[in-house]
Amino acid sequence: MTFMKAWTTSTLSLPNTPDPIFLTAPQNHPNHRTYPLPTMSAITYKSGKEPHPNERRIIFKNVDREGWDQSIDTYEGEGGYDQLKRAVAMEPGAVTNEVKSAGLRGRGGAGFPAGLKWSFLPPNNTKPVYLICNADESEPGTFKDRYIIHQDPHQLIEGMAIAAFAVGAKLAYIYIREEFPQGAEILEKAITEAREKGYLGKNILGTDFELEIYVHRGAGAYICGEETGLIESLEGKRPYPRIKPPYFPAAMGLYLCPTIVNNVETLCHVRHILEMGGEEWSKVGTPNNTGTRILCVSGDVKKPGYFEVEVGKVTMGELINDMCGGLKDGRSLKAVIPGGSSAKVLRADETFKVGKGDDCKEISIWDIPMDFDTLAACGSMAGSGGVIVIDDSRSISWVLNNINNFYAHESCGQCTPCREGSLWMKKITDRLVADKAAPSDIETLDAVARNIDGQTICAFGEASSWPTESFVEKFKDELIADTKPELENTPVNAEKELAAAGLL
Amino acid sequence: MSLEVPADLEKQIDERITHYPVSKRSAVLPVLHLLQHHFRFVNEEVIEWAAAKLELEPIKVLEVVSFYPGFRQSAPGKYHIRVCRTLSCAMAGSYELMDSLCEKTGIDRSGVDHHNPIAVSADGTYSIEFAECLASCGTGPVCMVEDDFYESVDDVDALLAKYS
Numbered sequence: 054m055t056f057m058k059a060w061t062t063s064t065l066s067l068p069n070t071p072d073p074i075f076l077t078a079p080q081n082h083p084n085h086r087t088y089p090l091p092t093m094s095a096i097t098y099k100s101g102k103e104p105h106p107n108e109r110r111i112i113f114k115n116v117d118r119e120g121w122d123q124s125i126d127t128y129e130g131e132g133g134y135d136q137l138k139r140a141v142a143m144e145p146g147a148v149t150n151e152v153k154s155a156g157l158r159g160r161g162g163a164g165f166p167a168g169l170k171w172s173f174l175p176p177n178n179t180k181p182v183y184l185i186c187n188a189d190e191s192e193p194g195t196f197k198d199r200y201i202i203h204q205d206p207h208q209l210i211e212g213m214a215i216a217a218f219a220v221g222a223k224l225a226y227i228y229i230r231e232e233f234p235q236g237a238e239i240l241e242k243a244i245t246e247a248r249e250k251g252y253l254g255k256n257i258l259g260t261d262f263e264l265e266i267y268v269h270r271g272a273g274a275y276i277c278g279e280e281t282g283l284i285e286s287l288e289g290k291r292p293y294p295r296i297k298p299p300y301f302p303a304a305m306g307l308y309l310c311p312t313i314v315n316n317v318e319t320l321c322h323v324r325h326i327l328e329m330g331g332e333e334w335s336k337v338g339t340p341n342n343t344g345t346r347i348l349c350v351s352g353d354v355k356k357p358g359y360f361e362v363e364v365g366k367v368t369m370g371e372l373i374n375d376m377c378g379g380l381k382d383g384r385s386l387k388a389v390i391p392g393g394s395s396a397k398v399l400r401a402d403e404t405f406k407v408g409k410g411d412d413c414k415e416i417s418i419w420d421i422p423m424d425f426d427t428l429a430a431c432g433s434m435a436g437s438g439g440v441i442v443i444d445d446s447r448s449i450s451w452v453l454n455n456i457n458n459f460y461a462h463e464s465c466g467q468c469t470p471c472r473e474g475s476l477w478m479k480k481i482t483d484r485l486v487a488d489k490a491a492p493s494d495i496e497t498l499d500a501v502a503r504n505i506d507g508q509t510i511c512a513f514g515e516a517s518s519w520p521t522e523s524f525v526e527k528f529k530d531e532l533i534a535d536t537k538p539e540l541e542n543t544p545v546n547a548e549k550e551l552a553a554a555g556l557l
Numbered sequence: 558m559s560l561e562v563p564a565d566l567e568k569q570i571d572e573r574i575t576h577y578p579v580s581k582r583s584a585v586l587p588v589l590h591l592l593q594h595h596f597r598f599v600n601e602e603v604i605e606w607a608a609a610k611l612e613l614e615p616i617k618v619l620e621v622v623s624f625y626p627g628f629r630q631s632a633p634g635k636y637h638i639r640v641c642r643t644l645s646c647a648m649a650g651s652y653e654l655m656d657s658l659c660e661k662t663g664i665d666r667s668g669v670d671h672h673n674p675i676a677v678s679a680d681g682t683y684s685i686e687f688a689e690c691l692a693s694c695g696t697g698p699v700c701m702v703e704d705d706f707y708e709s710v711d712d713v714d715a716l717l718a719k720y721s
């Protein structure tokens with residue numbers, strides 16, 4: 054396997070951190086390079102859970118760390134809450150400016166610049182401002198916030214407190230998915246500890262800044278990860294997303310007041326941006342794709358797992374072959390879903406045109422740097438960082454049917470194209486995997502998807518239709534091969550199906 | 558209405574409600590979680606009690622209960638199992654895990670559909686359902702038994718032995 058080194062080596066200039074500890078790959082490692090870790094003391098990780106040499110651990114510094122626990126004493130012992138102390142001595146606008154100059158893009162899926170989001174709060178606002186941490190981690194393929202919450206809760210709380218100070222929020226909620234019951238308990242304990250130490254509550258650190266954070270548990274609905282759906286849920290309703298405009302949360306969010314909703318990982322970064330300074334932080338990663346981000350790899354690799362890397366400094370090939378141990382023996386790559394299950398699938402033998410002007414070039418899937426802009430240029434998205442690897446042992450029909458089952462289950466039902474369409478897509482691929490589909494079903498499947506995309510209140514429409522659109526576009530022959538031409542023009546017996554389902 | 562809510566549970570509920578100083582309605586989910594945890598599921602009486610507590614029409618509570626998969630409208634088993642069904646876990650064998658769990662617990666899932674996702678064993682010890690992505694895709698197949706989380710589940714007997 055050859056990798057396009059130009060992406061990685063030419064841009065490998067890292068900020069000097071004080072007293073760096075170097076994590077170095079073996080000299081004979083194909084990706085030998087040196088990374089300073091942003092820490093003052095030597096860190097050892099639990100046996101078998103050591104970070105890969107390609108990683109740069111900032112957010113996950115304490116994940117799987119030997120001797121680490123979730124207590125506030127441990128956190129304070131490593132400089133915890135020092136950045137909150139720094140923040141409350143600053144002007145709130147100056148904190149926002151640091152986040153802006155860092156170029157931090159949201160880690161929840163859309164990649165929207167966080168500082169810009171904060172600055173959308175209406176000027177001369179007289180209403181209360183709310184901060185919400187979106188901890189509803191539920192995009193299939195994504196498993197990063199889980200570890201922050203369970204192993205380093207104070208990092209999140211410090212990030213939230215700084216963000217709340219910057220945007221002027223006195224009340225904040227962590228909307229955590231119901232399936233993280235221990236995570237909710239850990240966060241509540243951490244909040245209690247932080248309040249006891251004067252980092253939350255009234256007169257925080259002797260200033261007039263006040264903040265309460267409460268943990269709010271969801272109840273198993275994926276749509277609550279959509280920020281306006283989340284807000285409806287937090288108001289005690291069905292999480293039907295709101296239409297934008299006018300309901301941009303920064304202007305009309307929780308209780309129709311200005312509200313900032315950020316992902317767990319995004320809020321954690323705020324703390325490190327203050328520590329390093331926005332400018333310095335922006336030198337991590339690649340231009341317009343700054344910082345580190347956590348990539349979660351699952352599916353058909355030898356060693357699935359989570360990896361915190363500088364955005365754009367690791368290619369798909371390095372991620373799969375070096376960091377995840379490669380594909381299983383005797384297998385070859387068929388496809389990759391690069392950013393959570395709603396990201397459009399990439400086919401292993403595709404070539405992708407990336408870069409502009411003189412920098413324009415064609416690259417293979419292996420050479421795609423894992424950043425927001427390149428994955429968008431490849432026709433997909435970096436999304437939530439969930440990379441699902443699919444090898445040649447998998448049936449594409451089966452994979453797509455699994456995904457369609459998910460979206461049919463999770464559509465909130467508010468918009469007709471999505472409610473009906475996601476179910477139709479599921480029914481068609483149900484037939485496909487049951488050897489009951491006709492070749493023309495594939496056209497119908499595509500048509501249904503294209504009638505959802507762009508026709509709905511929220512981005513779930515795209516999330517549910519992009520998998521089908523991309524699978525049909527890229528794997529049409531394989532899907533058609535799973536159909537039965539003899540079933541063409543054989544109408545589905547609706548009455549019989551209804552009777553079989555006990556509905557007649 | 559004969560629902561008996563123990564005093565300490567009601568105290569917890571009242572404390573939760575204080576987390577939402579702007580709107581009591583916001584406390585619907587946390588109140589239902591506490592009630593479900595105690596009563597094991599949310600029936601009409603529970604809905605009416607929660608509605609009265611939060612000064613809402615019962616329909617405002619019912620519409621929440623009927624939407625969110627996290628609320629059960631019928632009694633589960635003593636130990637409720639949730640197996641992740643979504644792609645990465647399915648690739649790692651979650652359907653096989655579901656089959657194996659059903660076989661060992663004697664649960665028949667043939668009557669399961671979207672509106673009735675839970676199947677209960679004949680003796681009421683176990684109940685099971687598929688859950689959508691439990692966010693641990695790198696360690697599939699994963700499942701939850703009650704509030705306990707299990708990764709890379711391969712020994713079903715050992716798992717069930719903890720809950721008998």
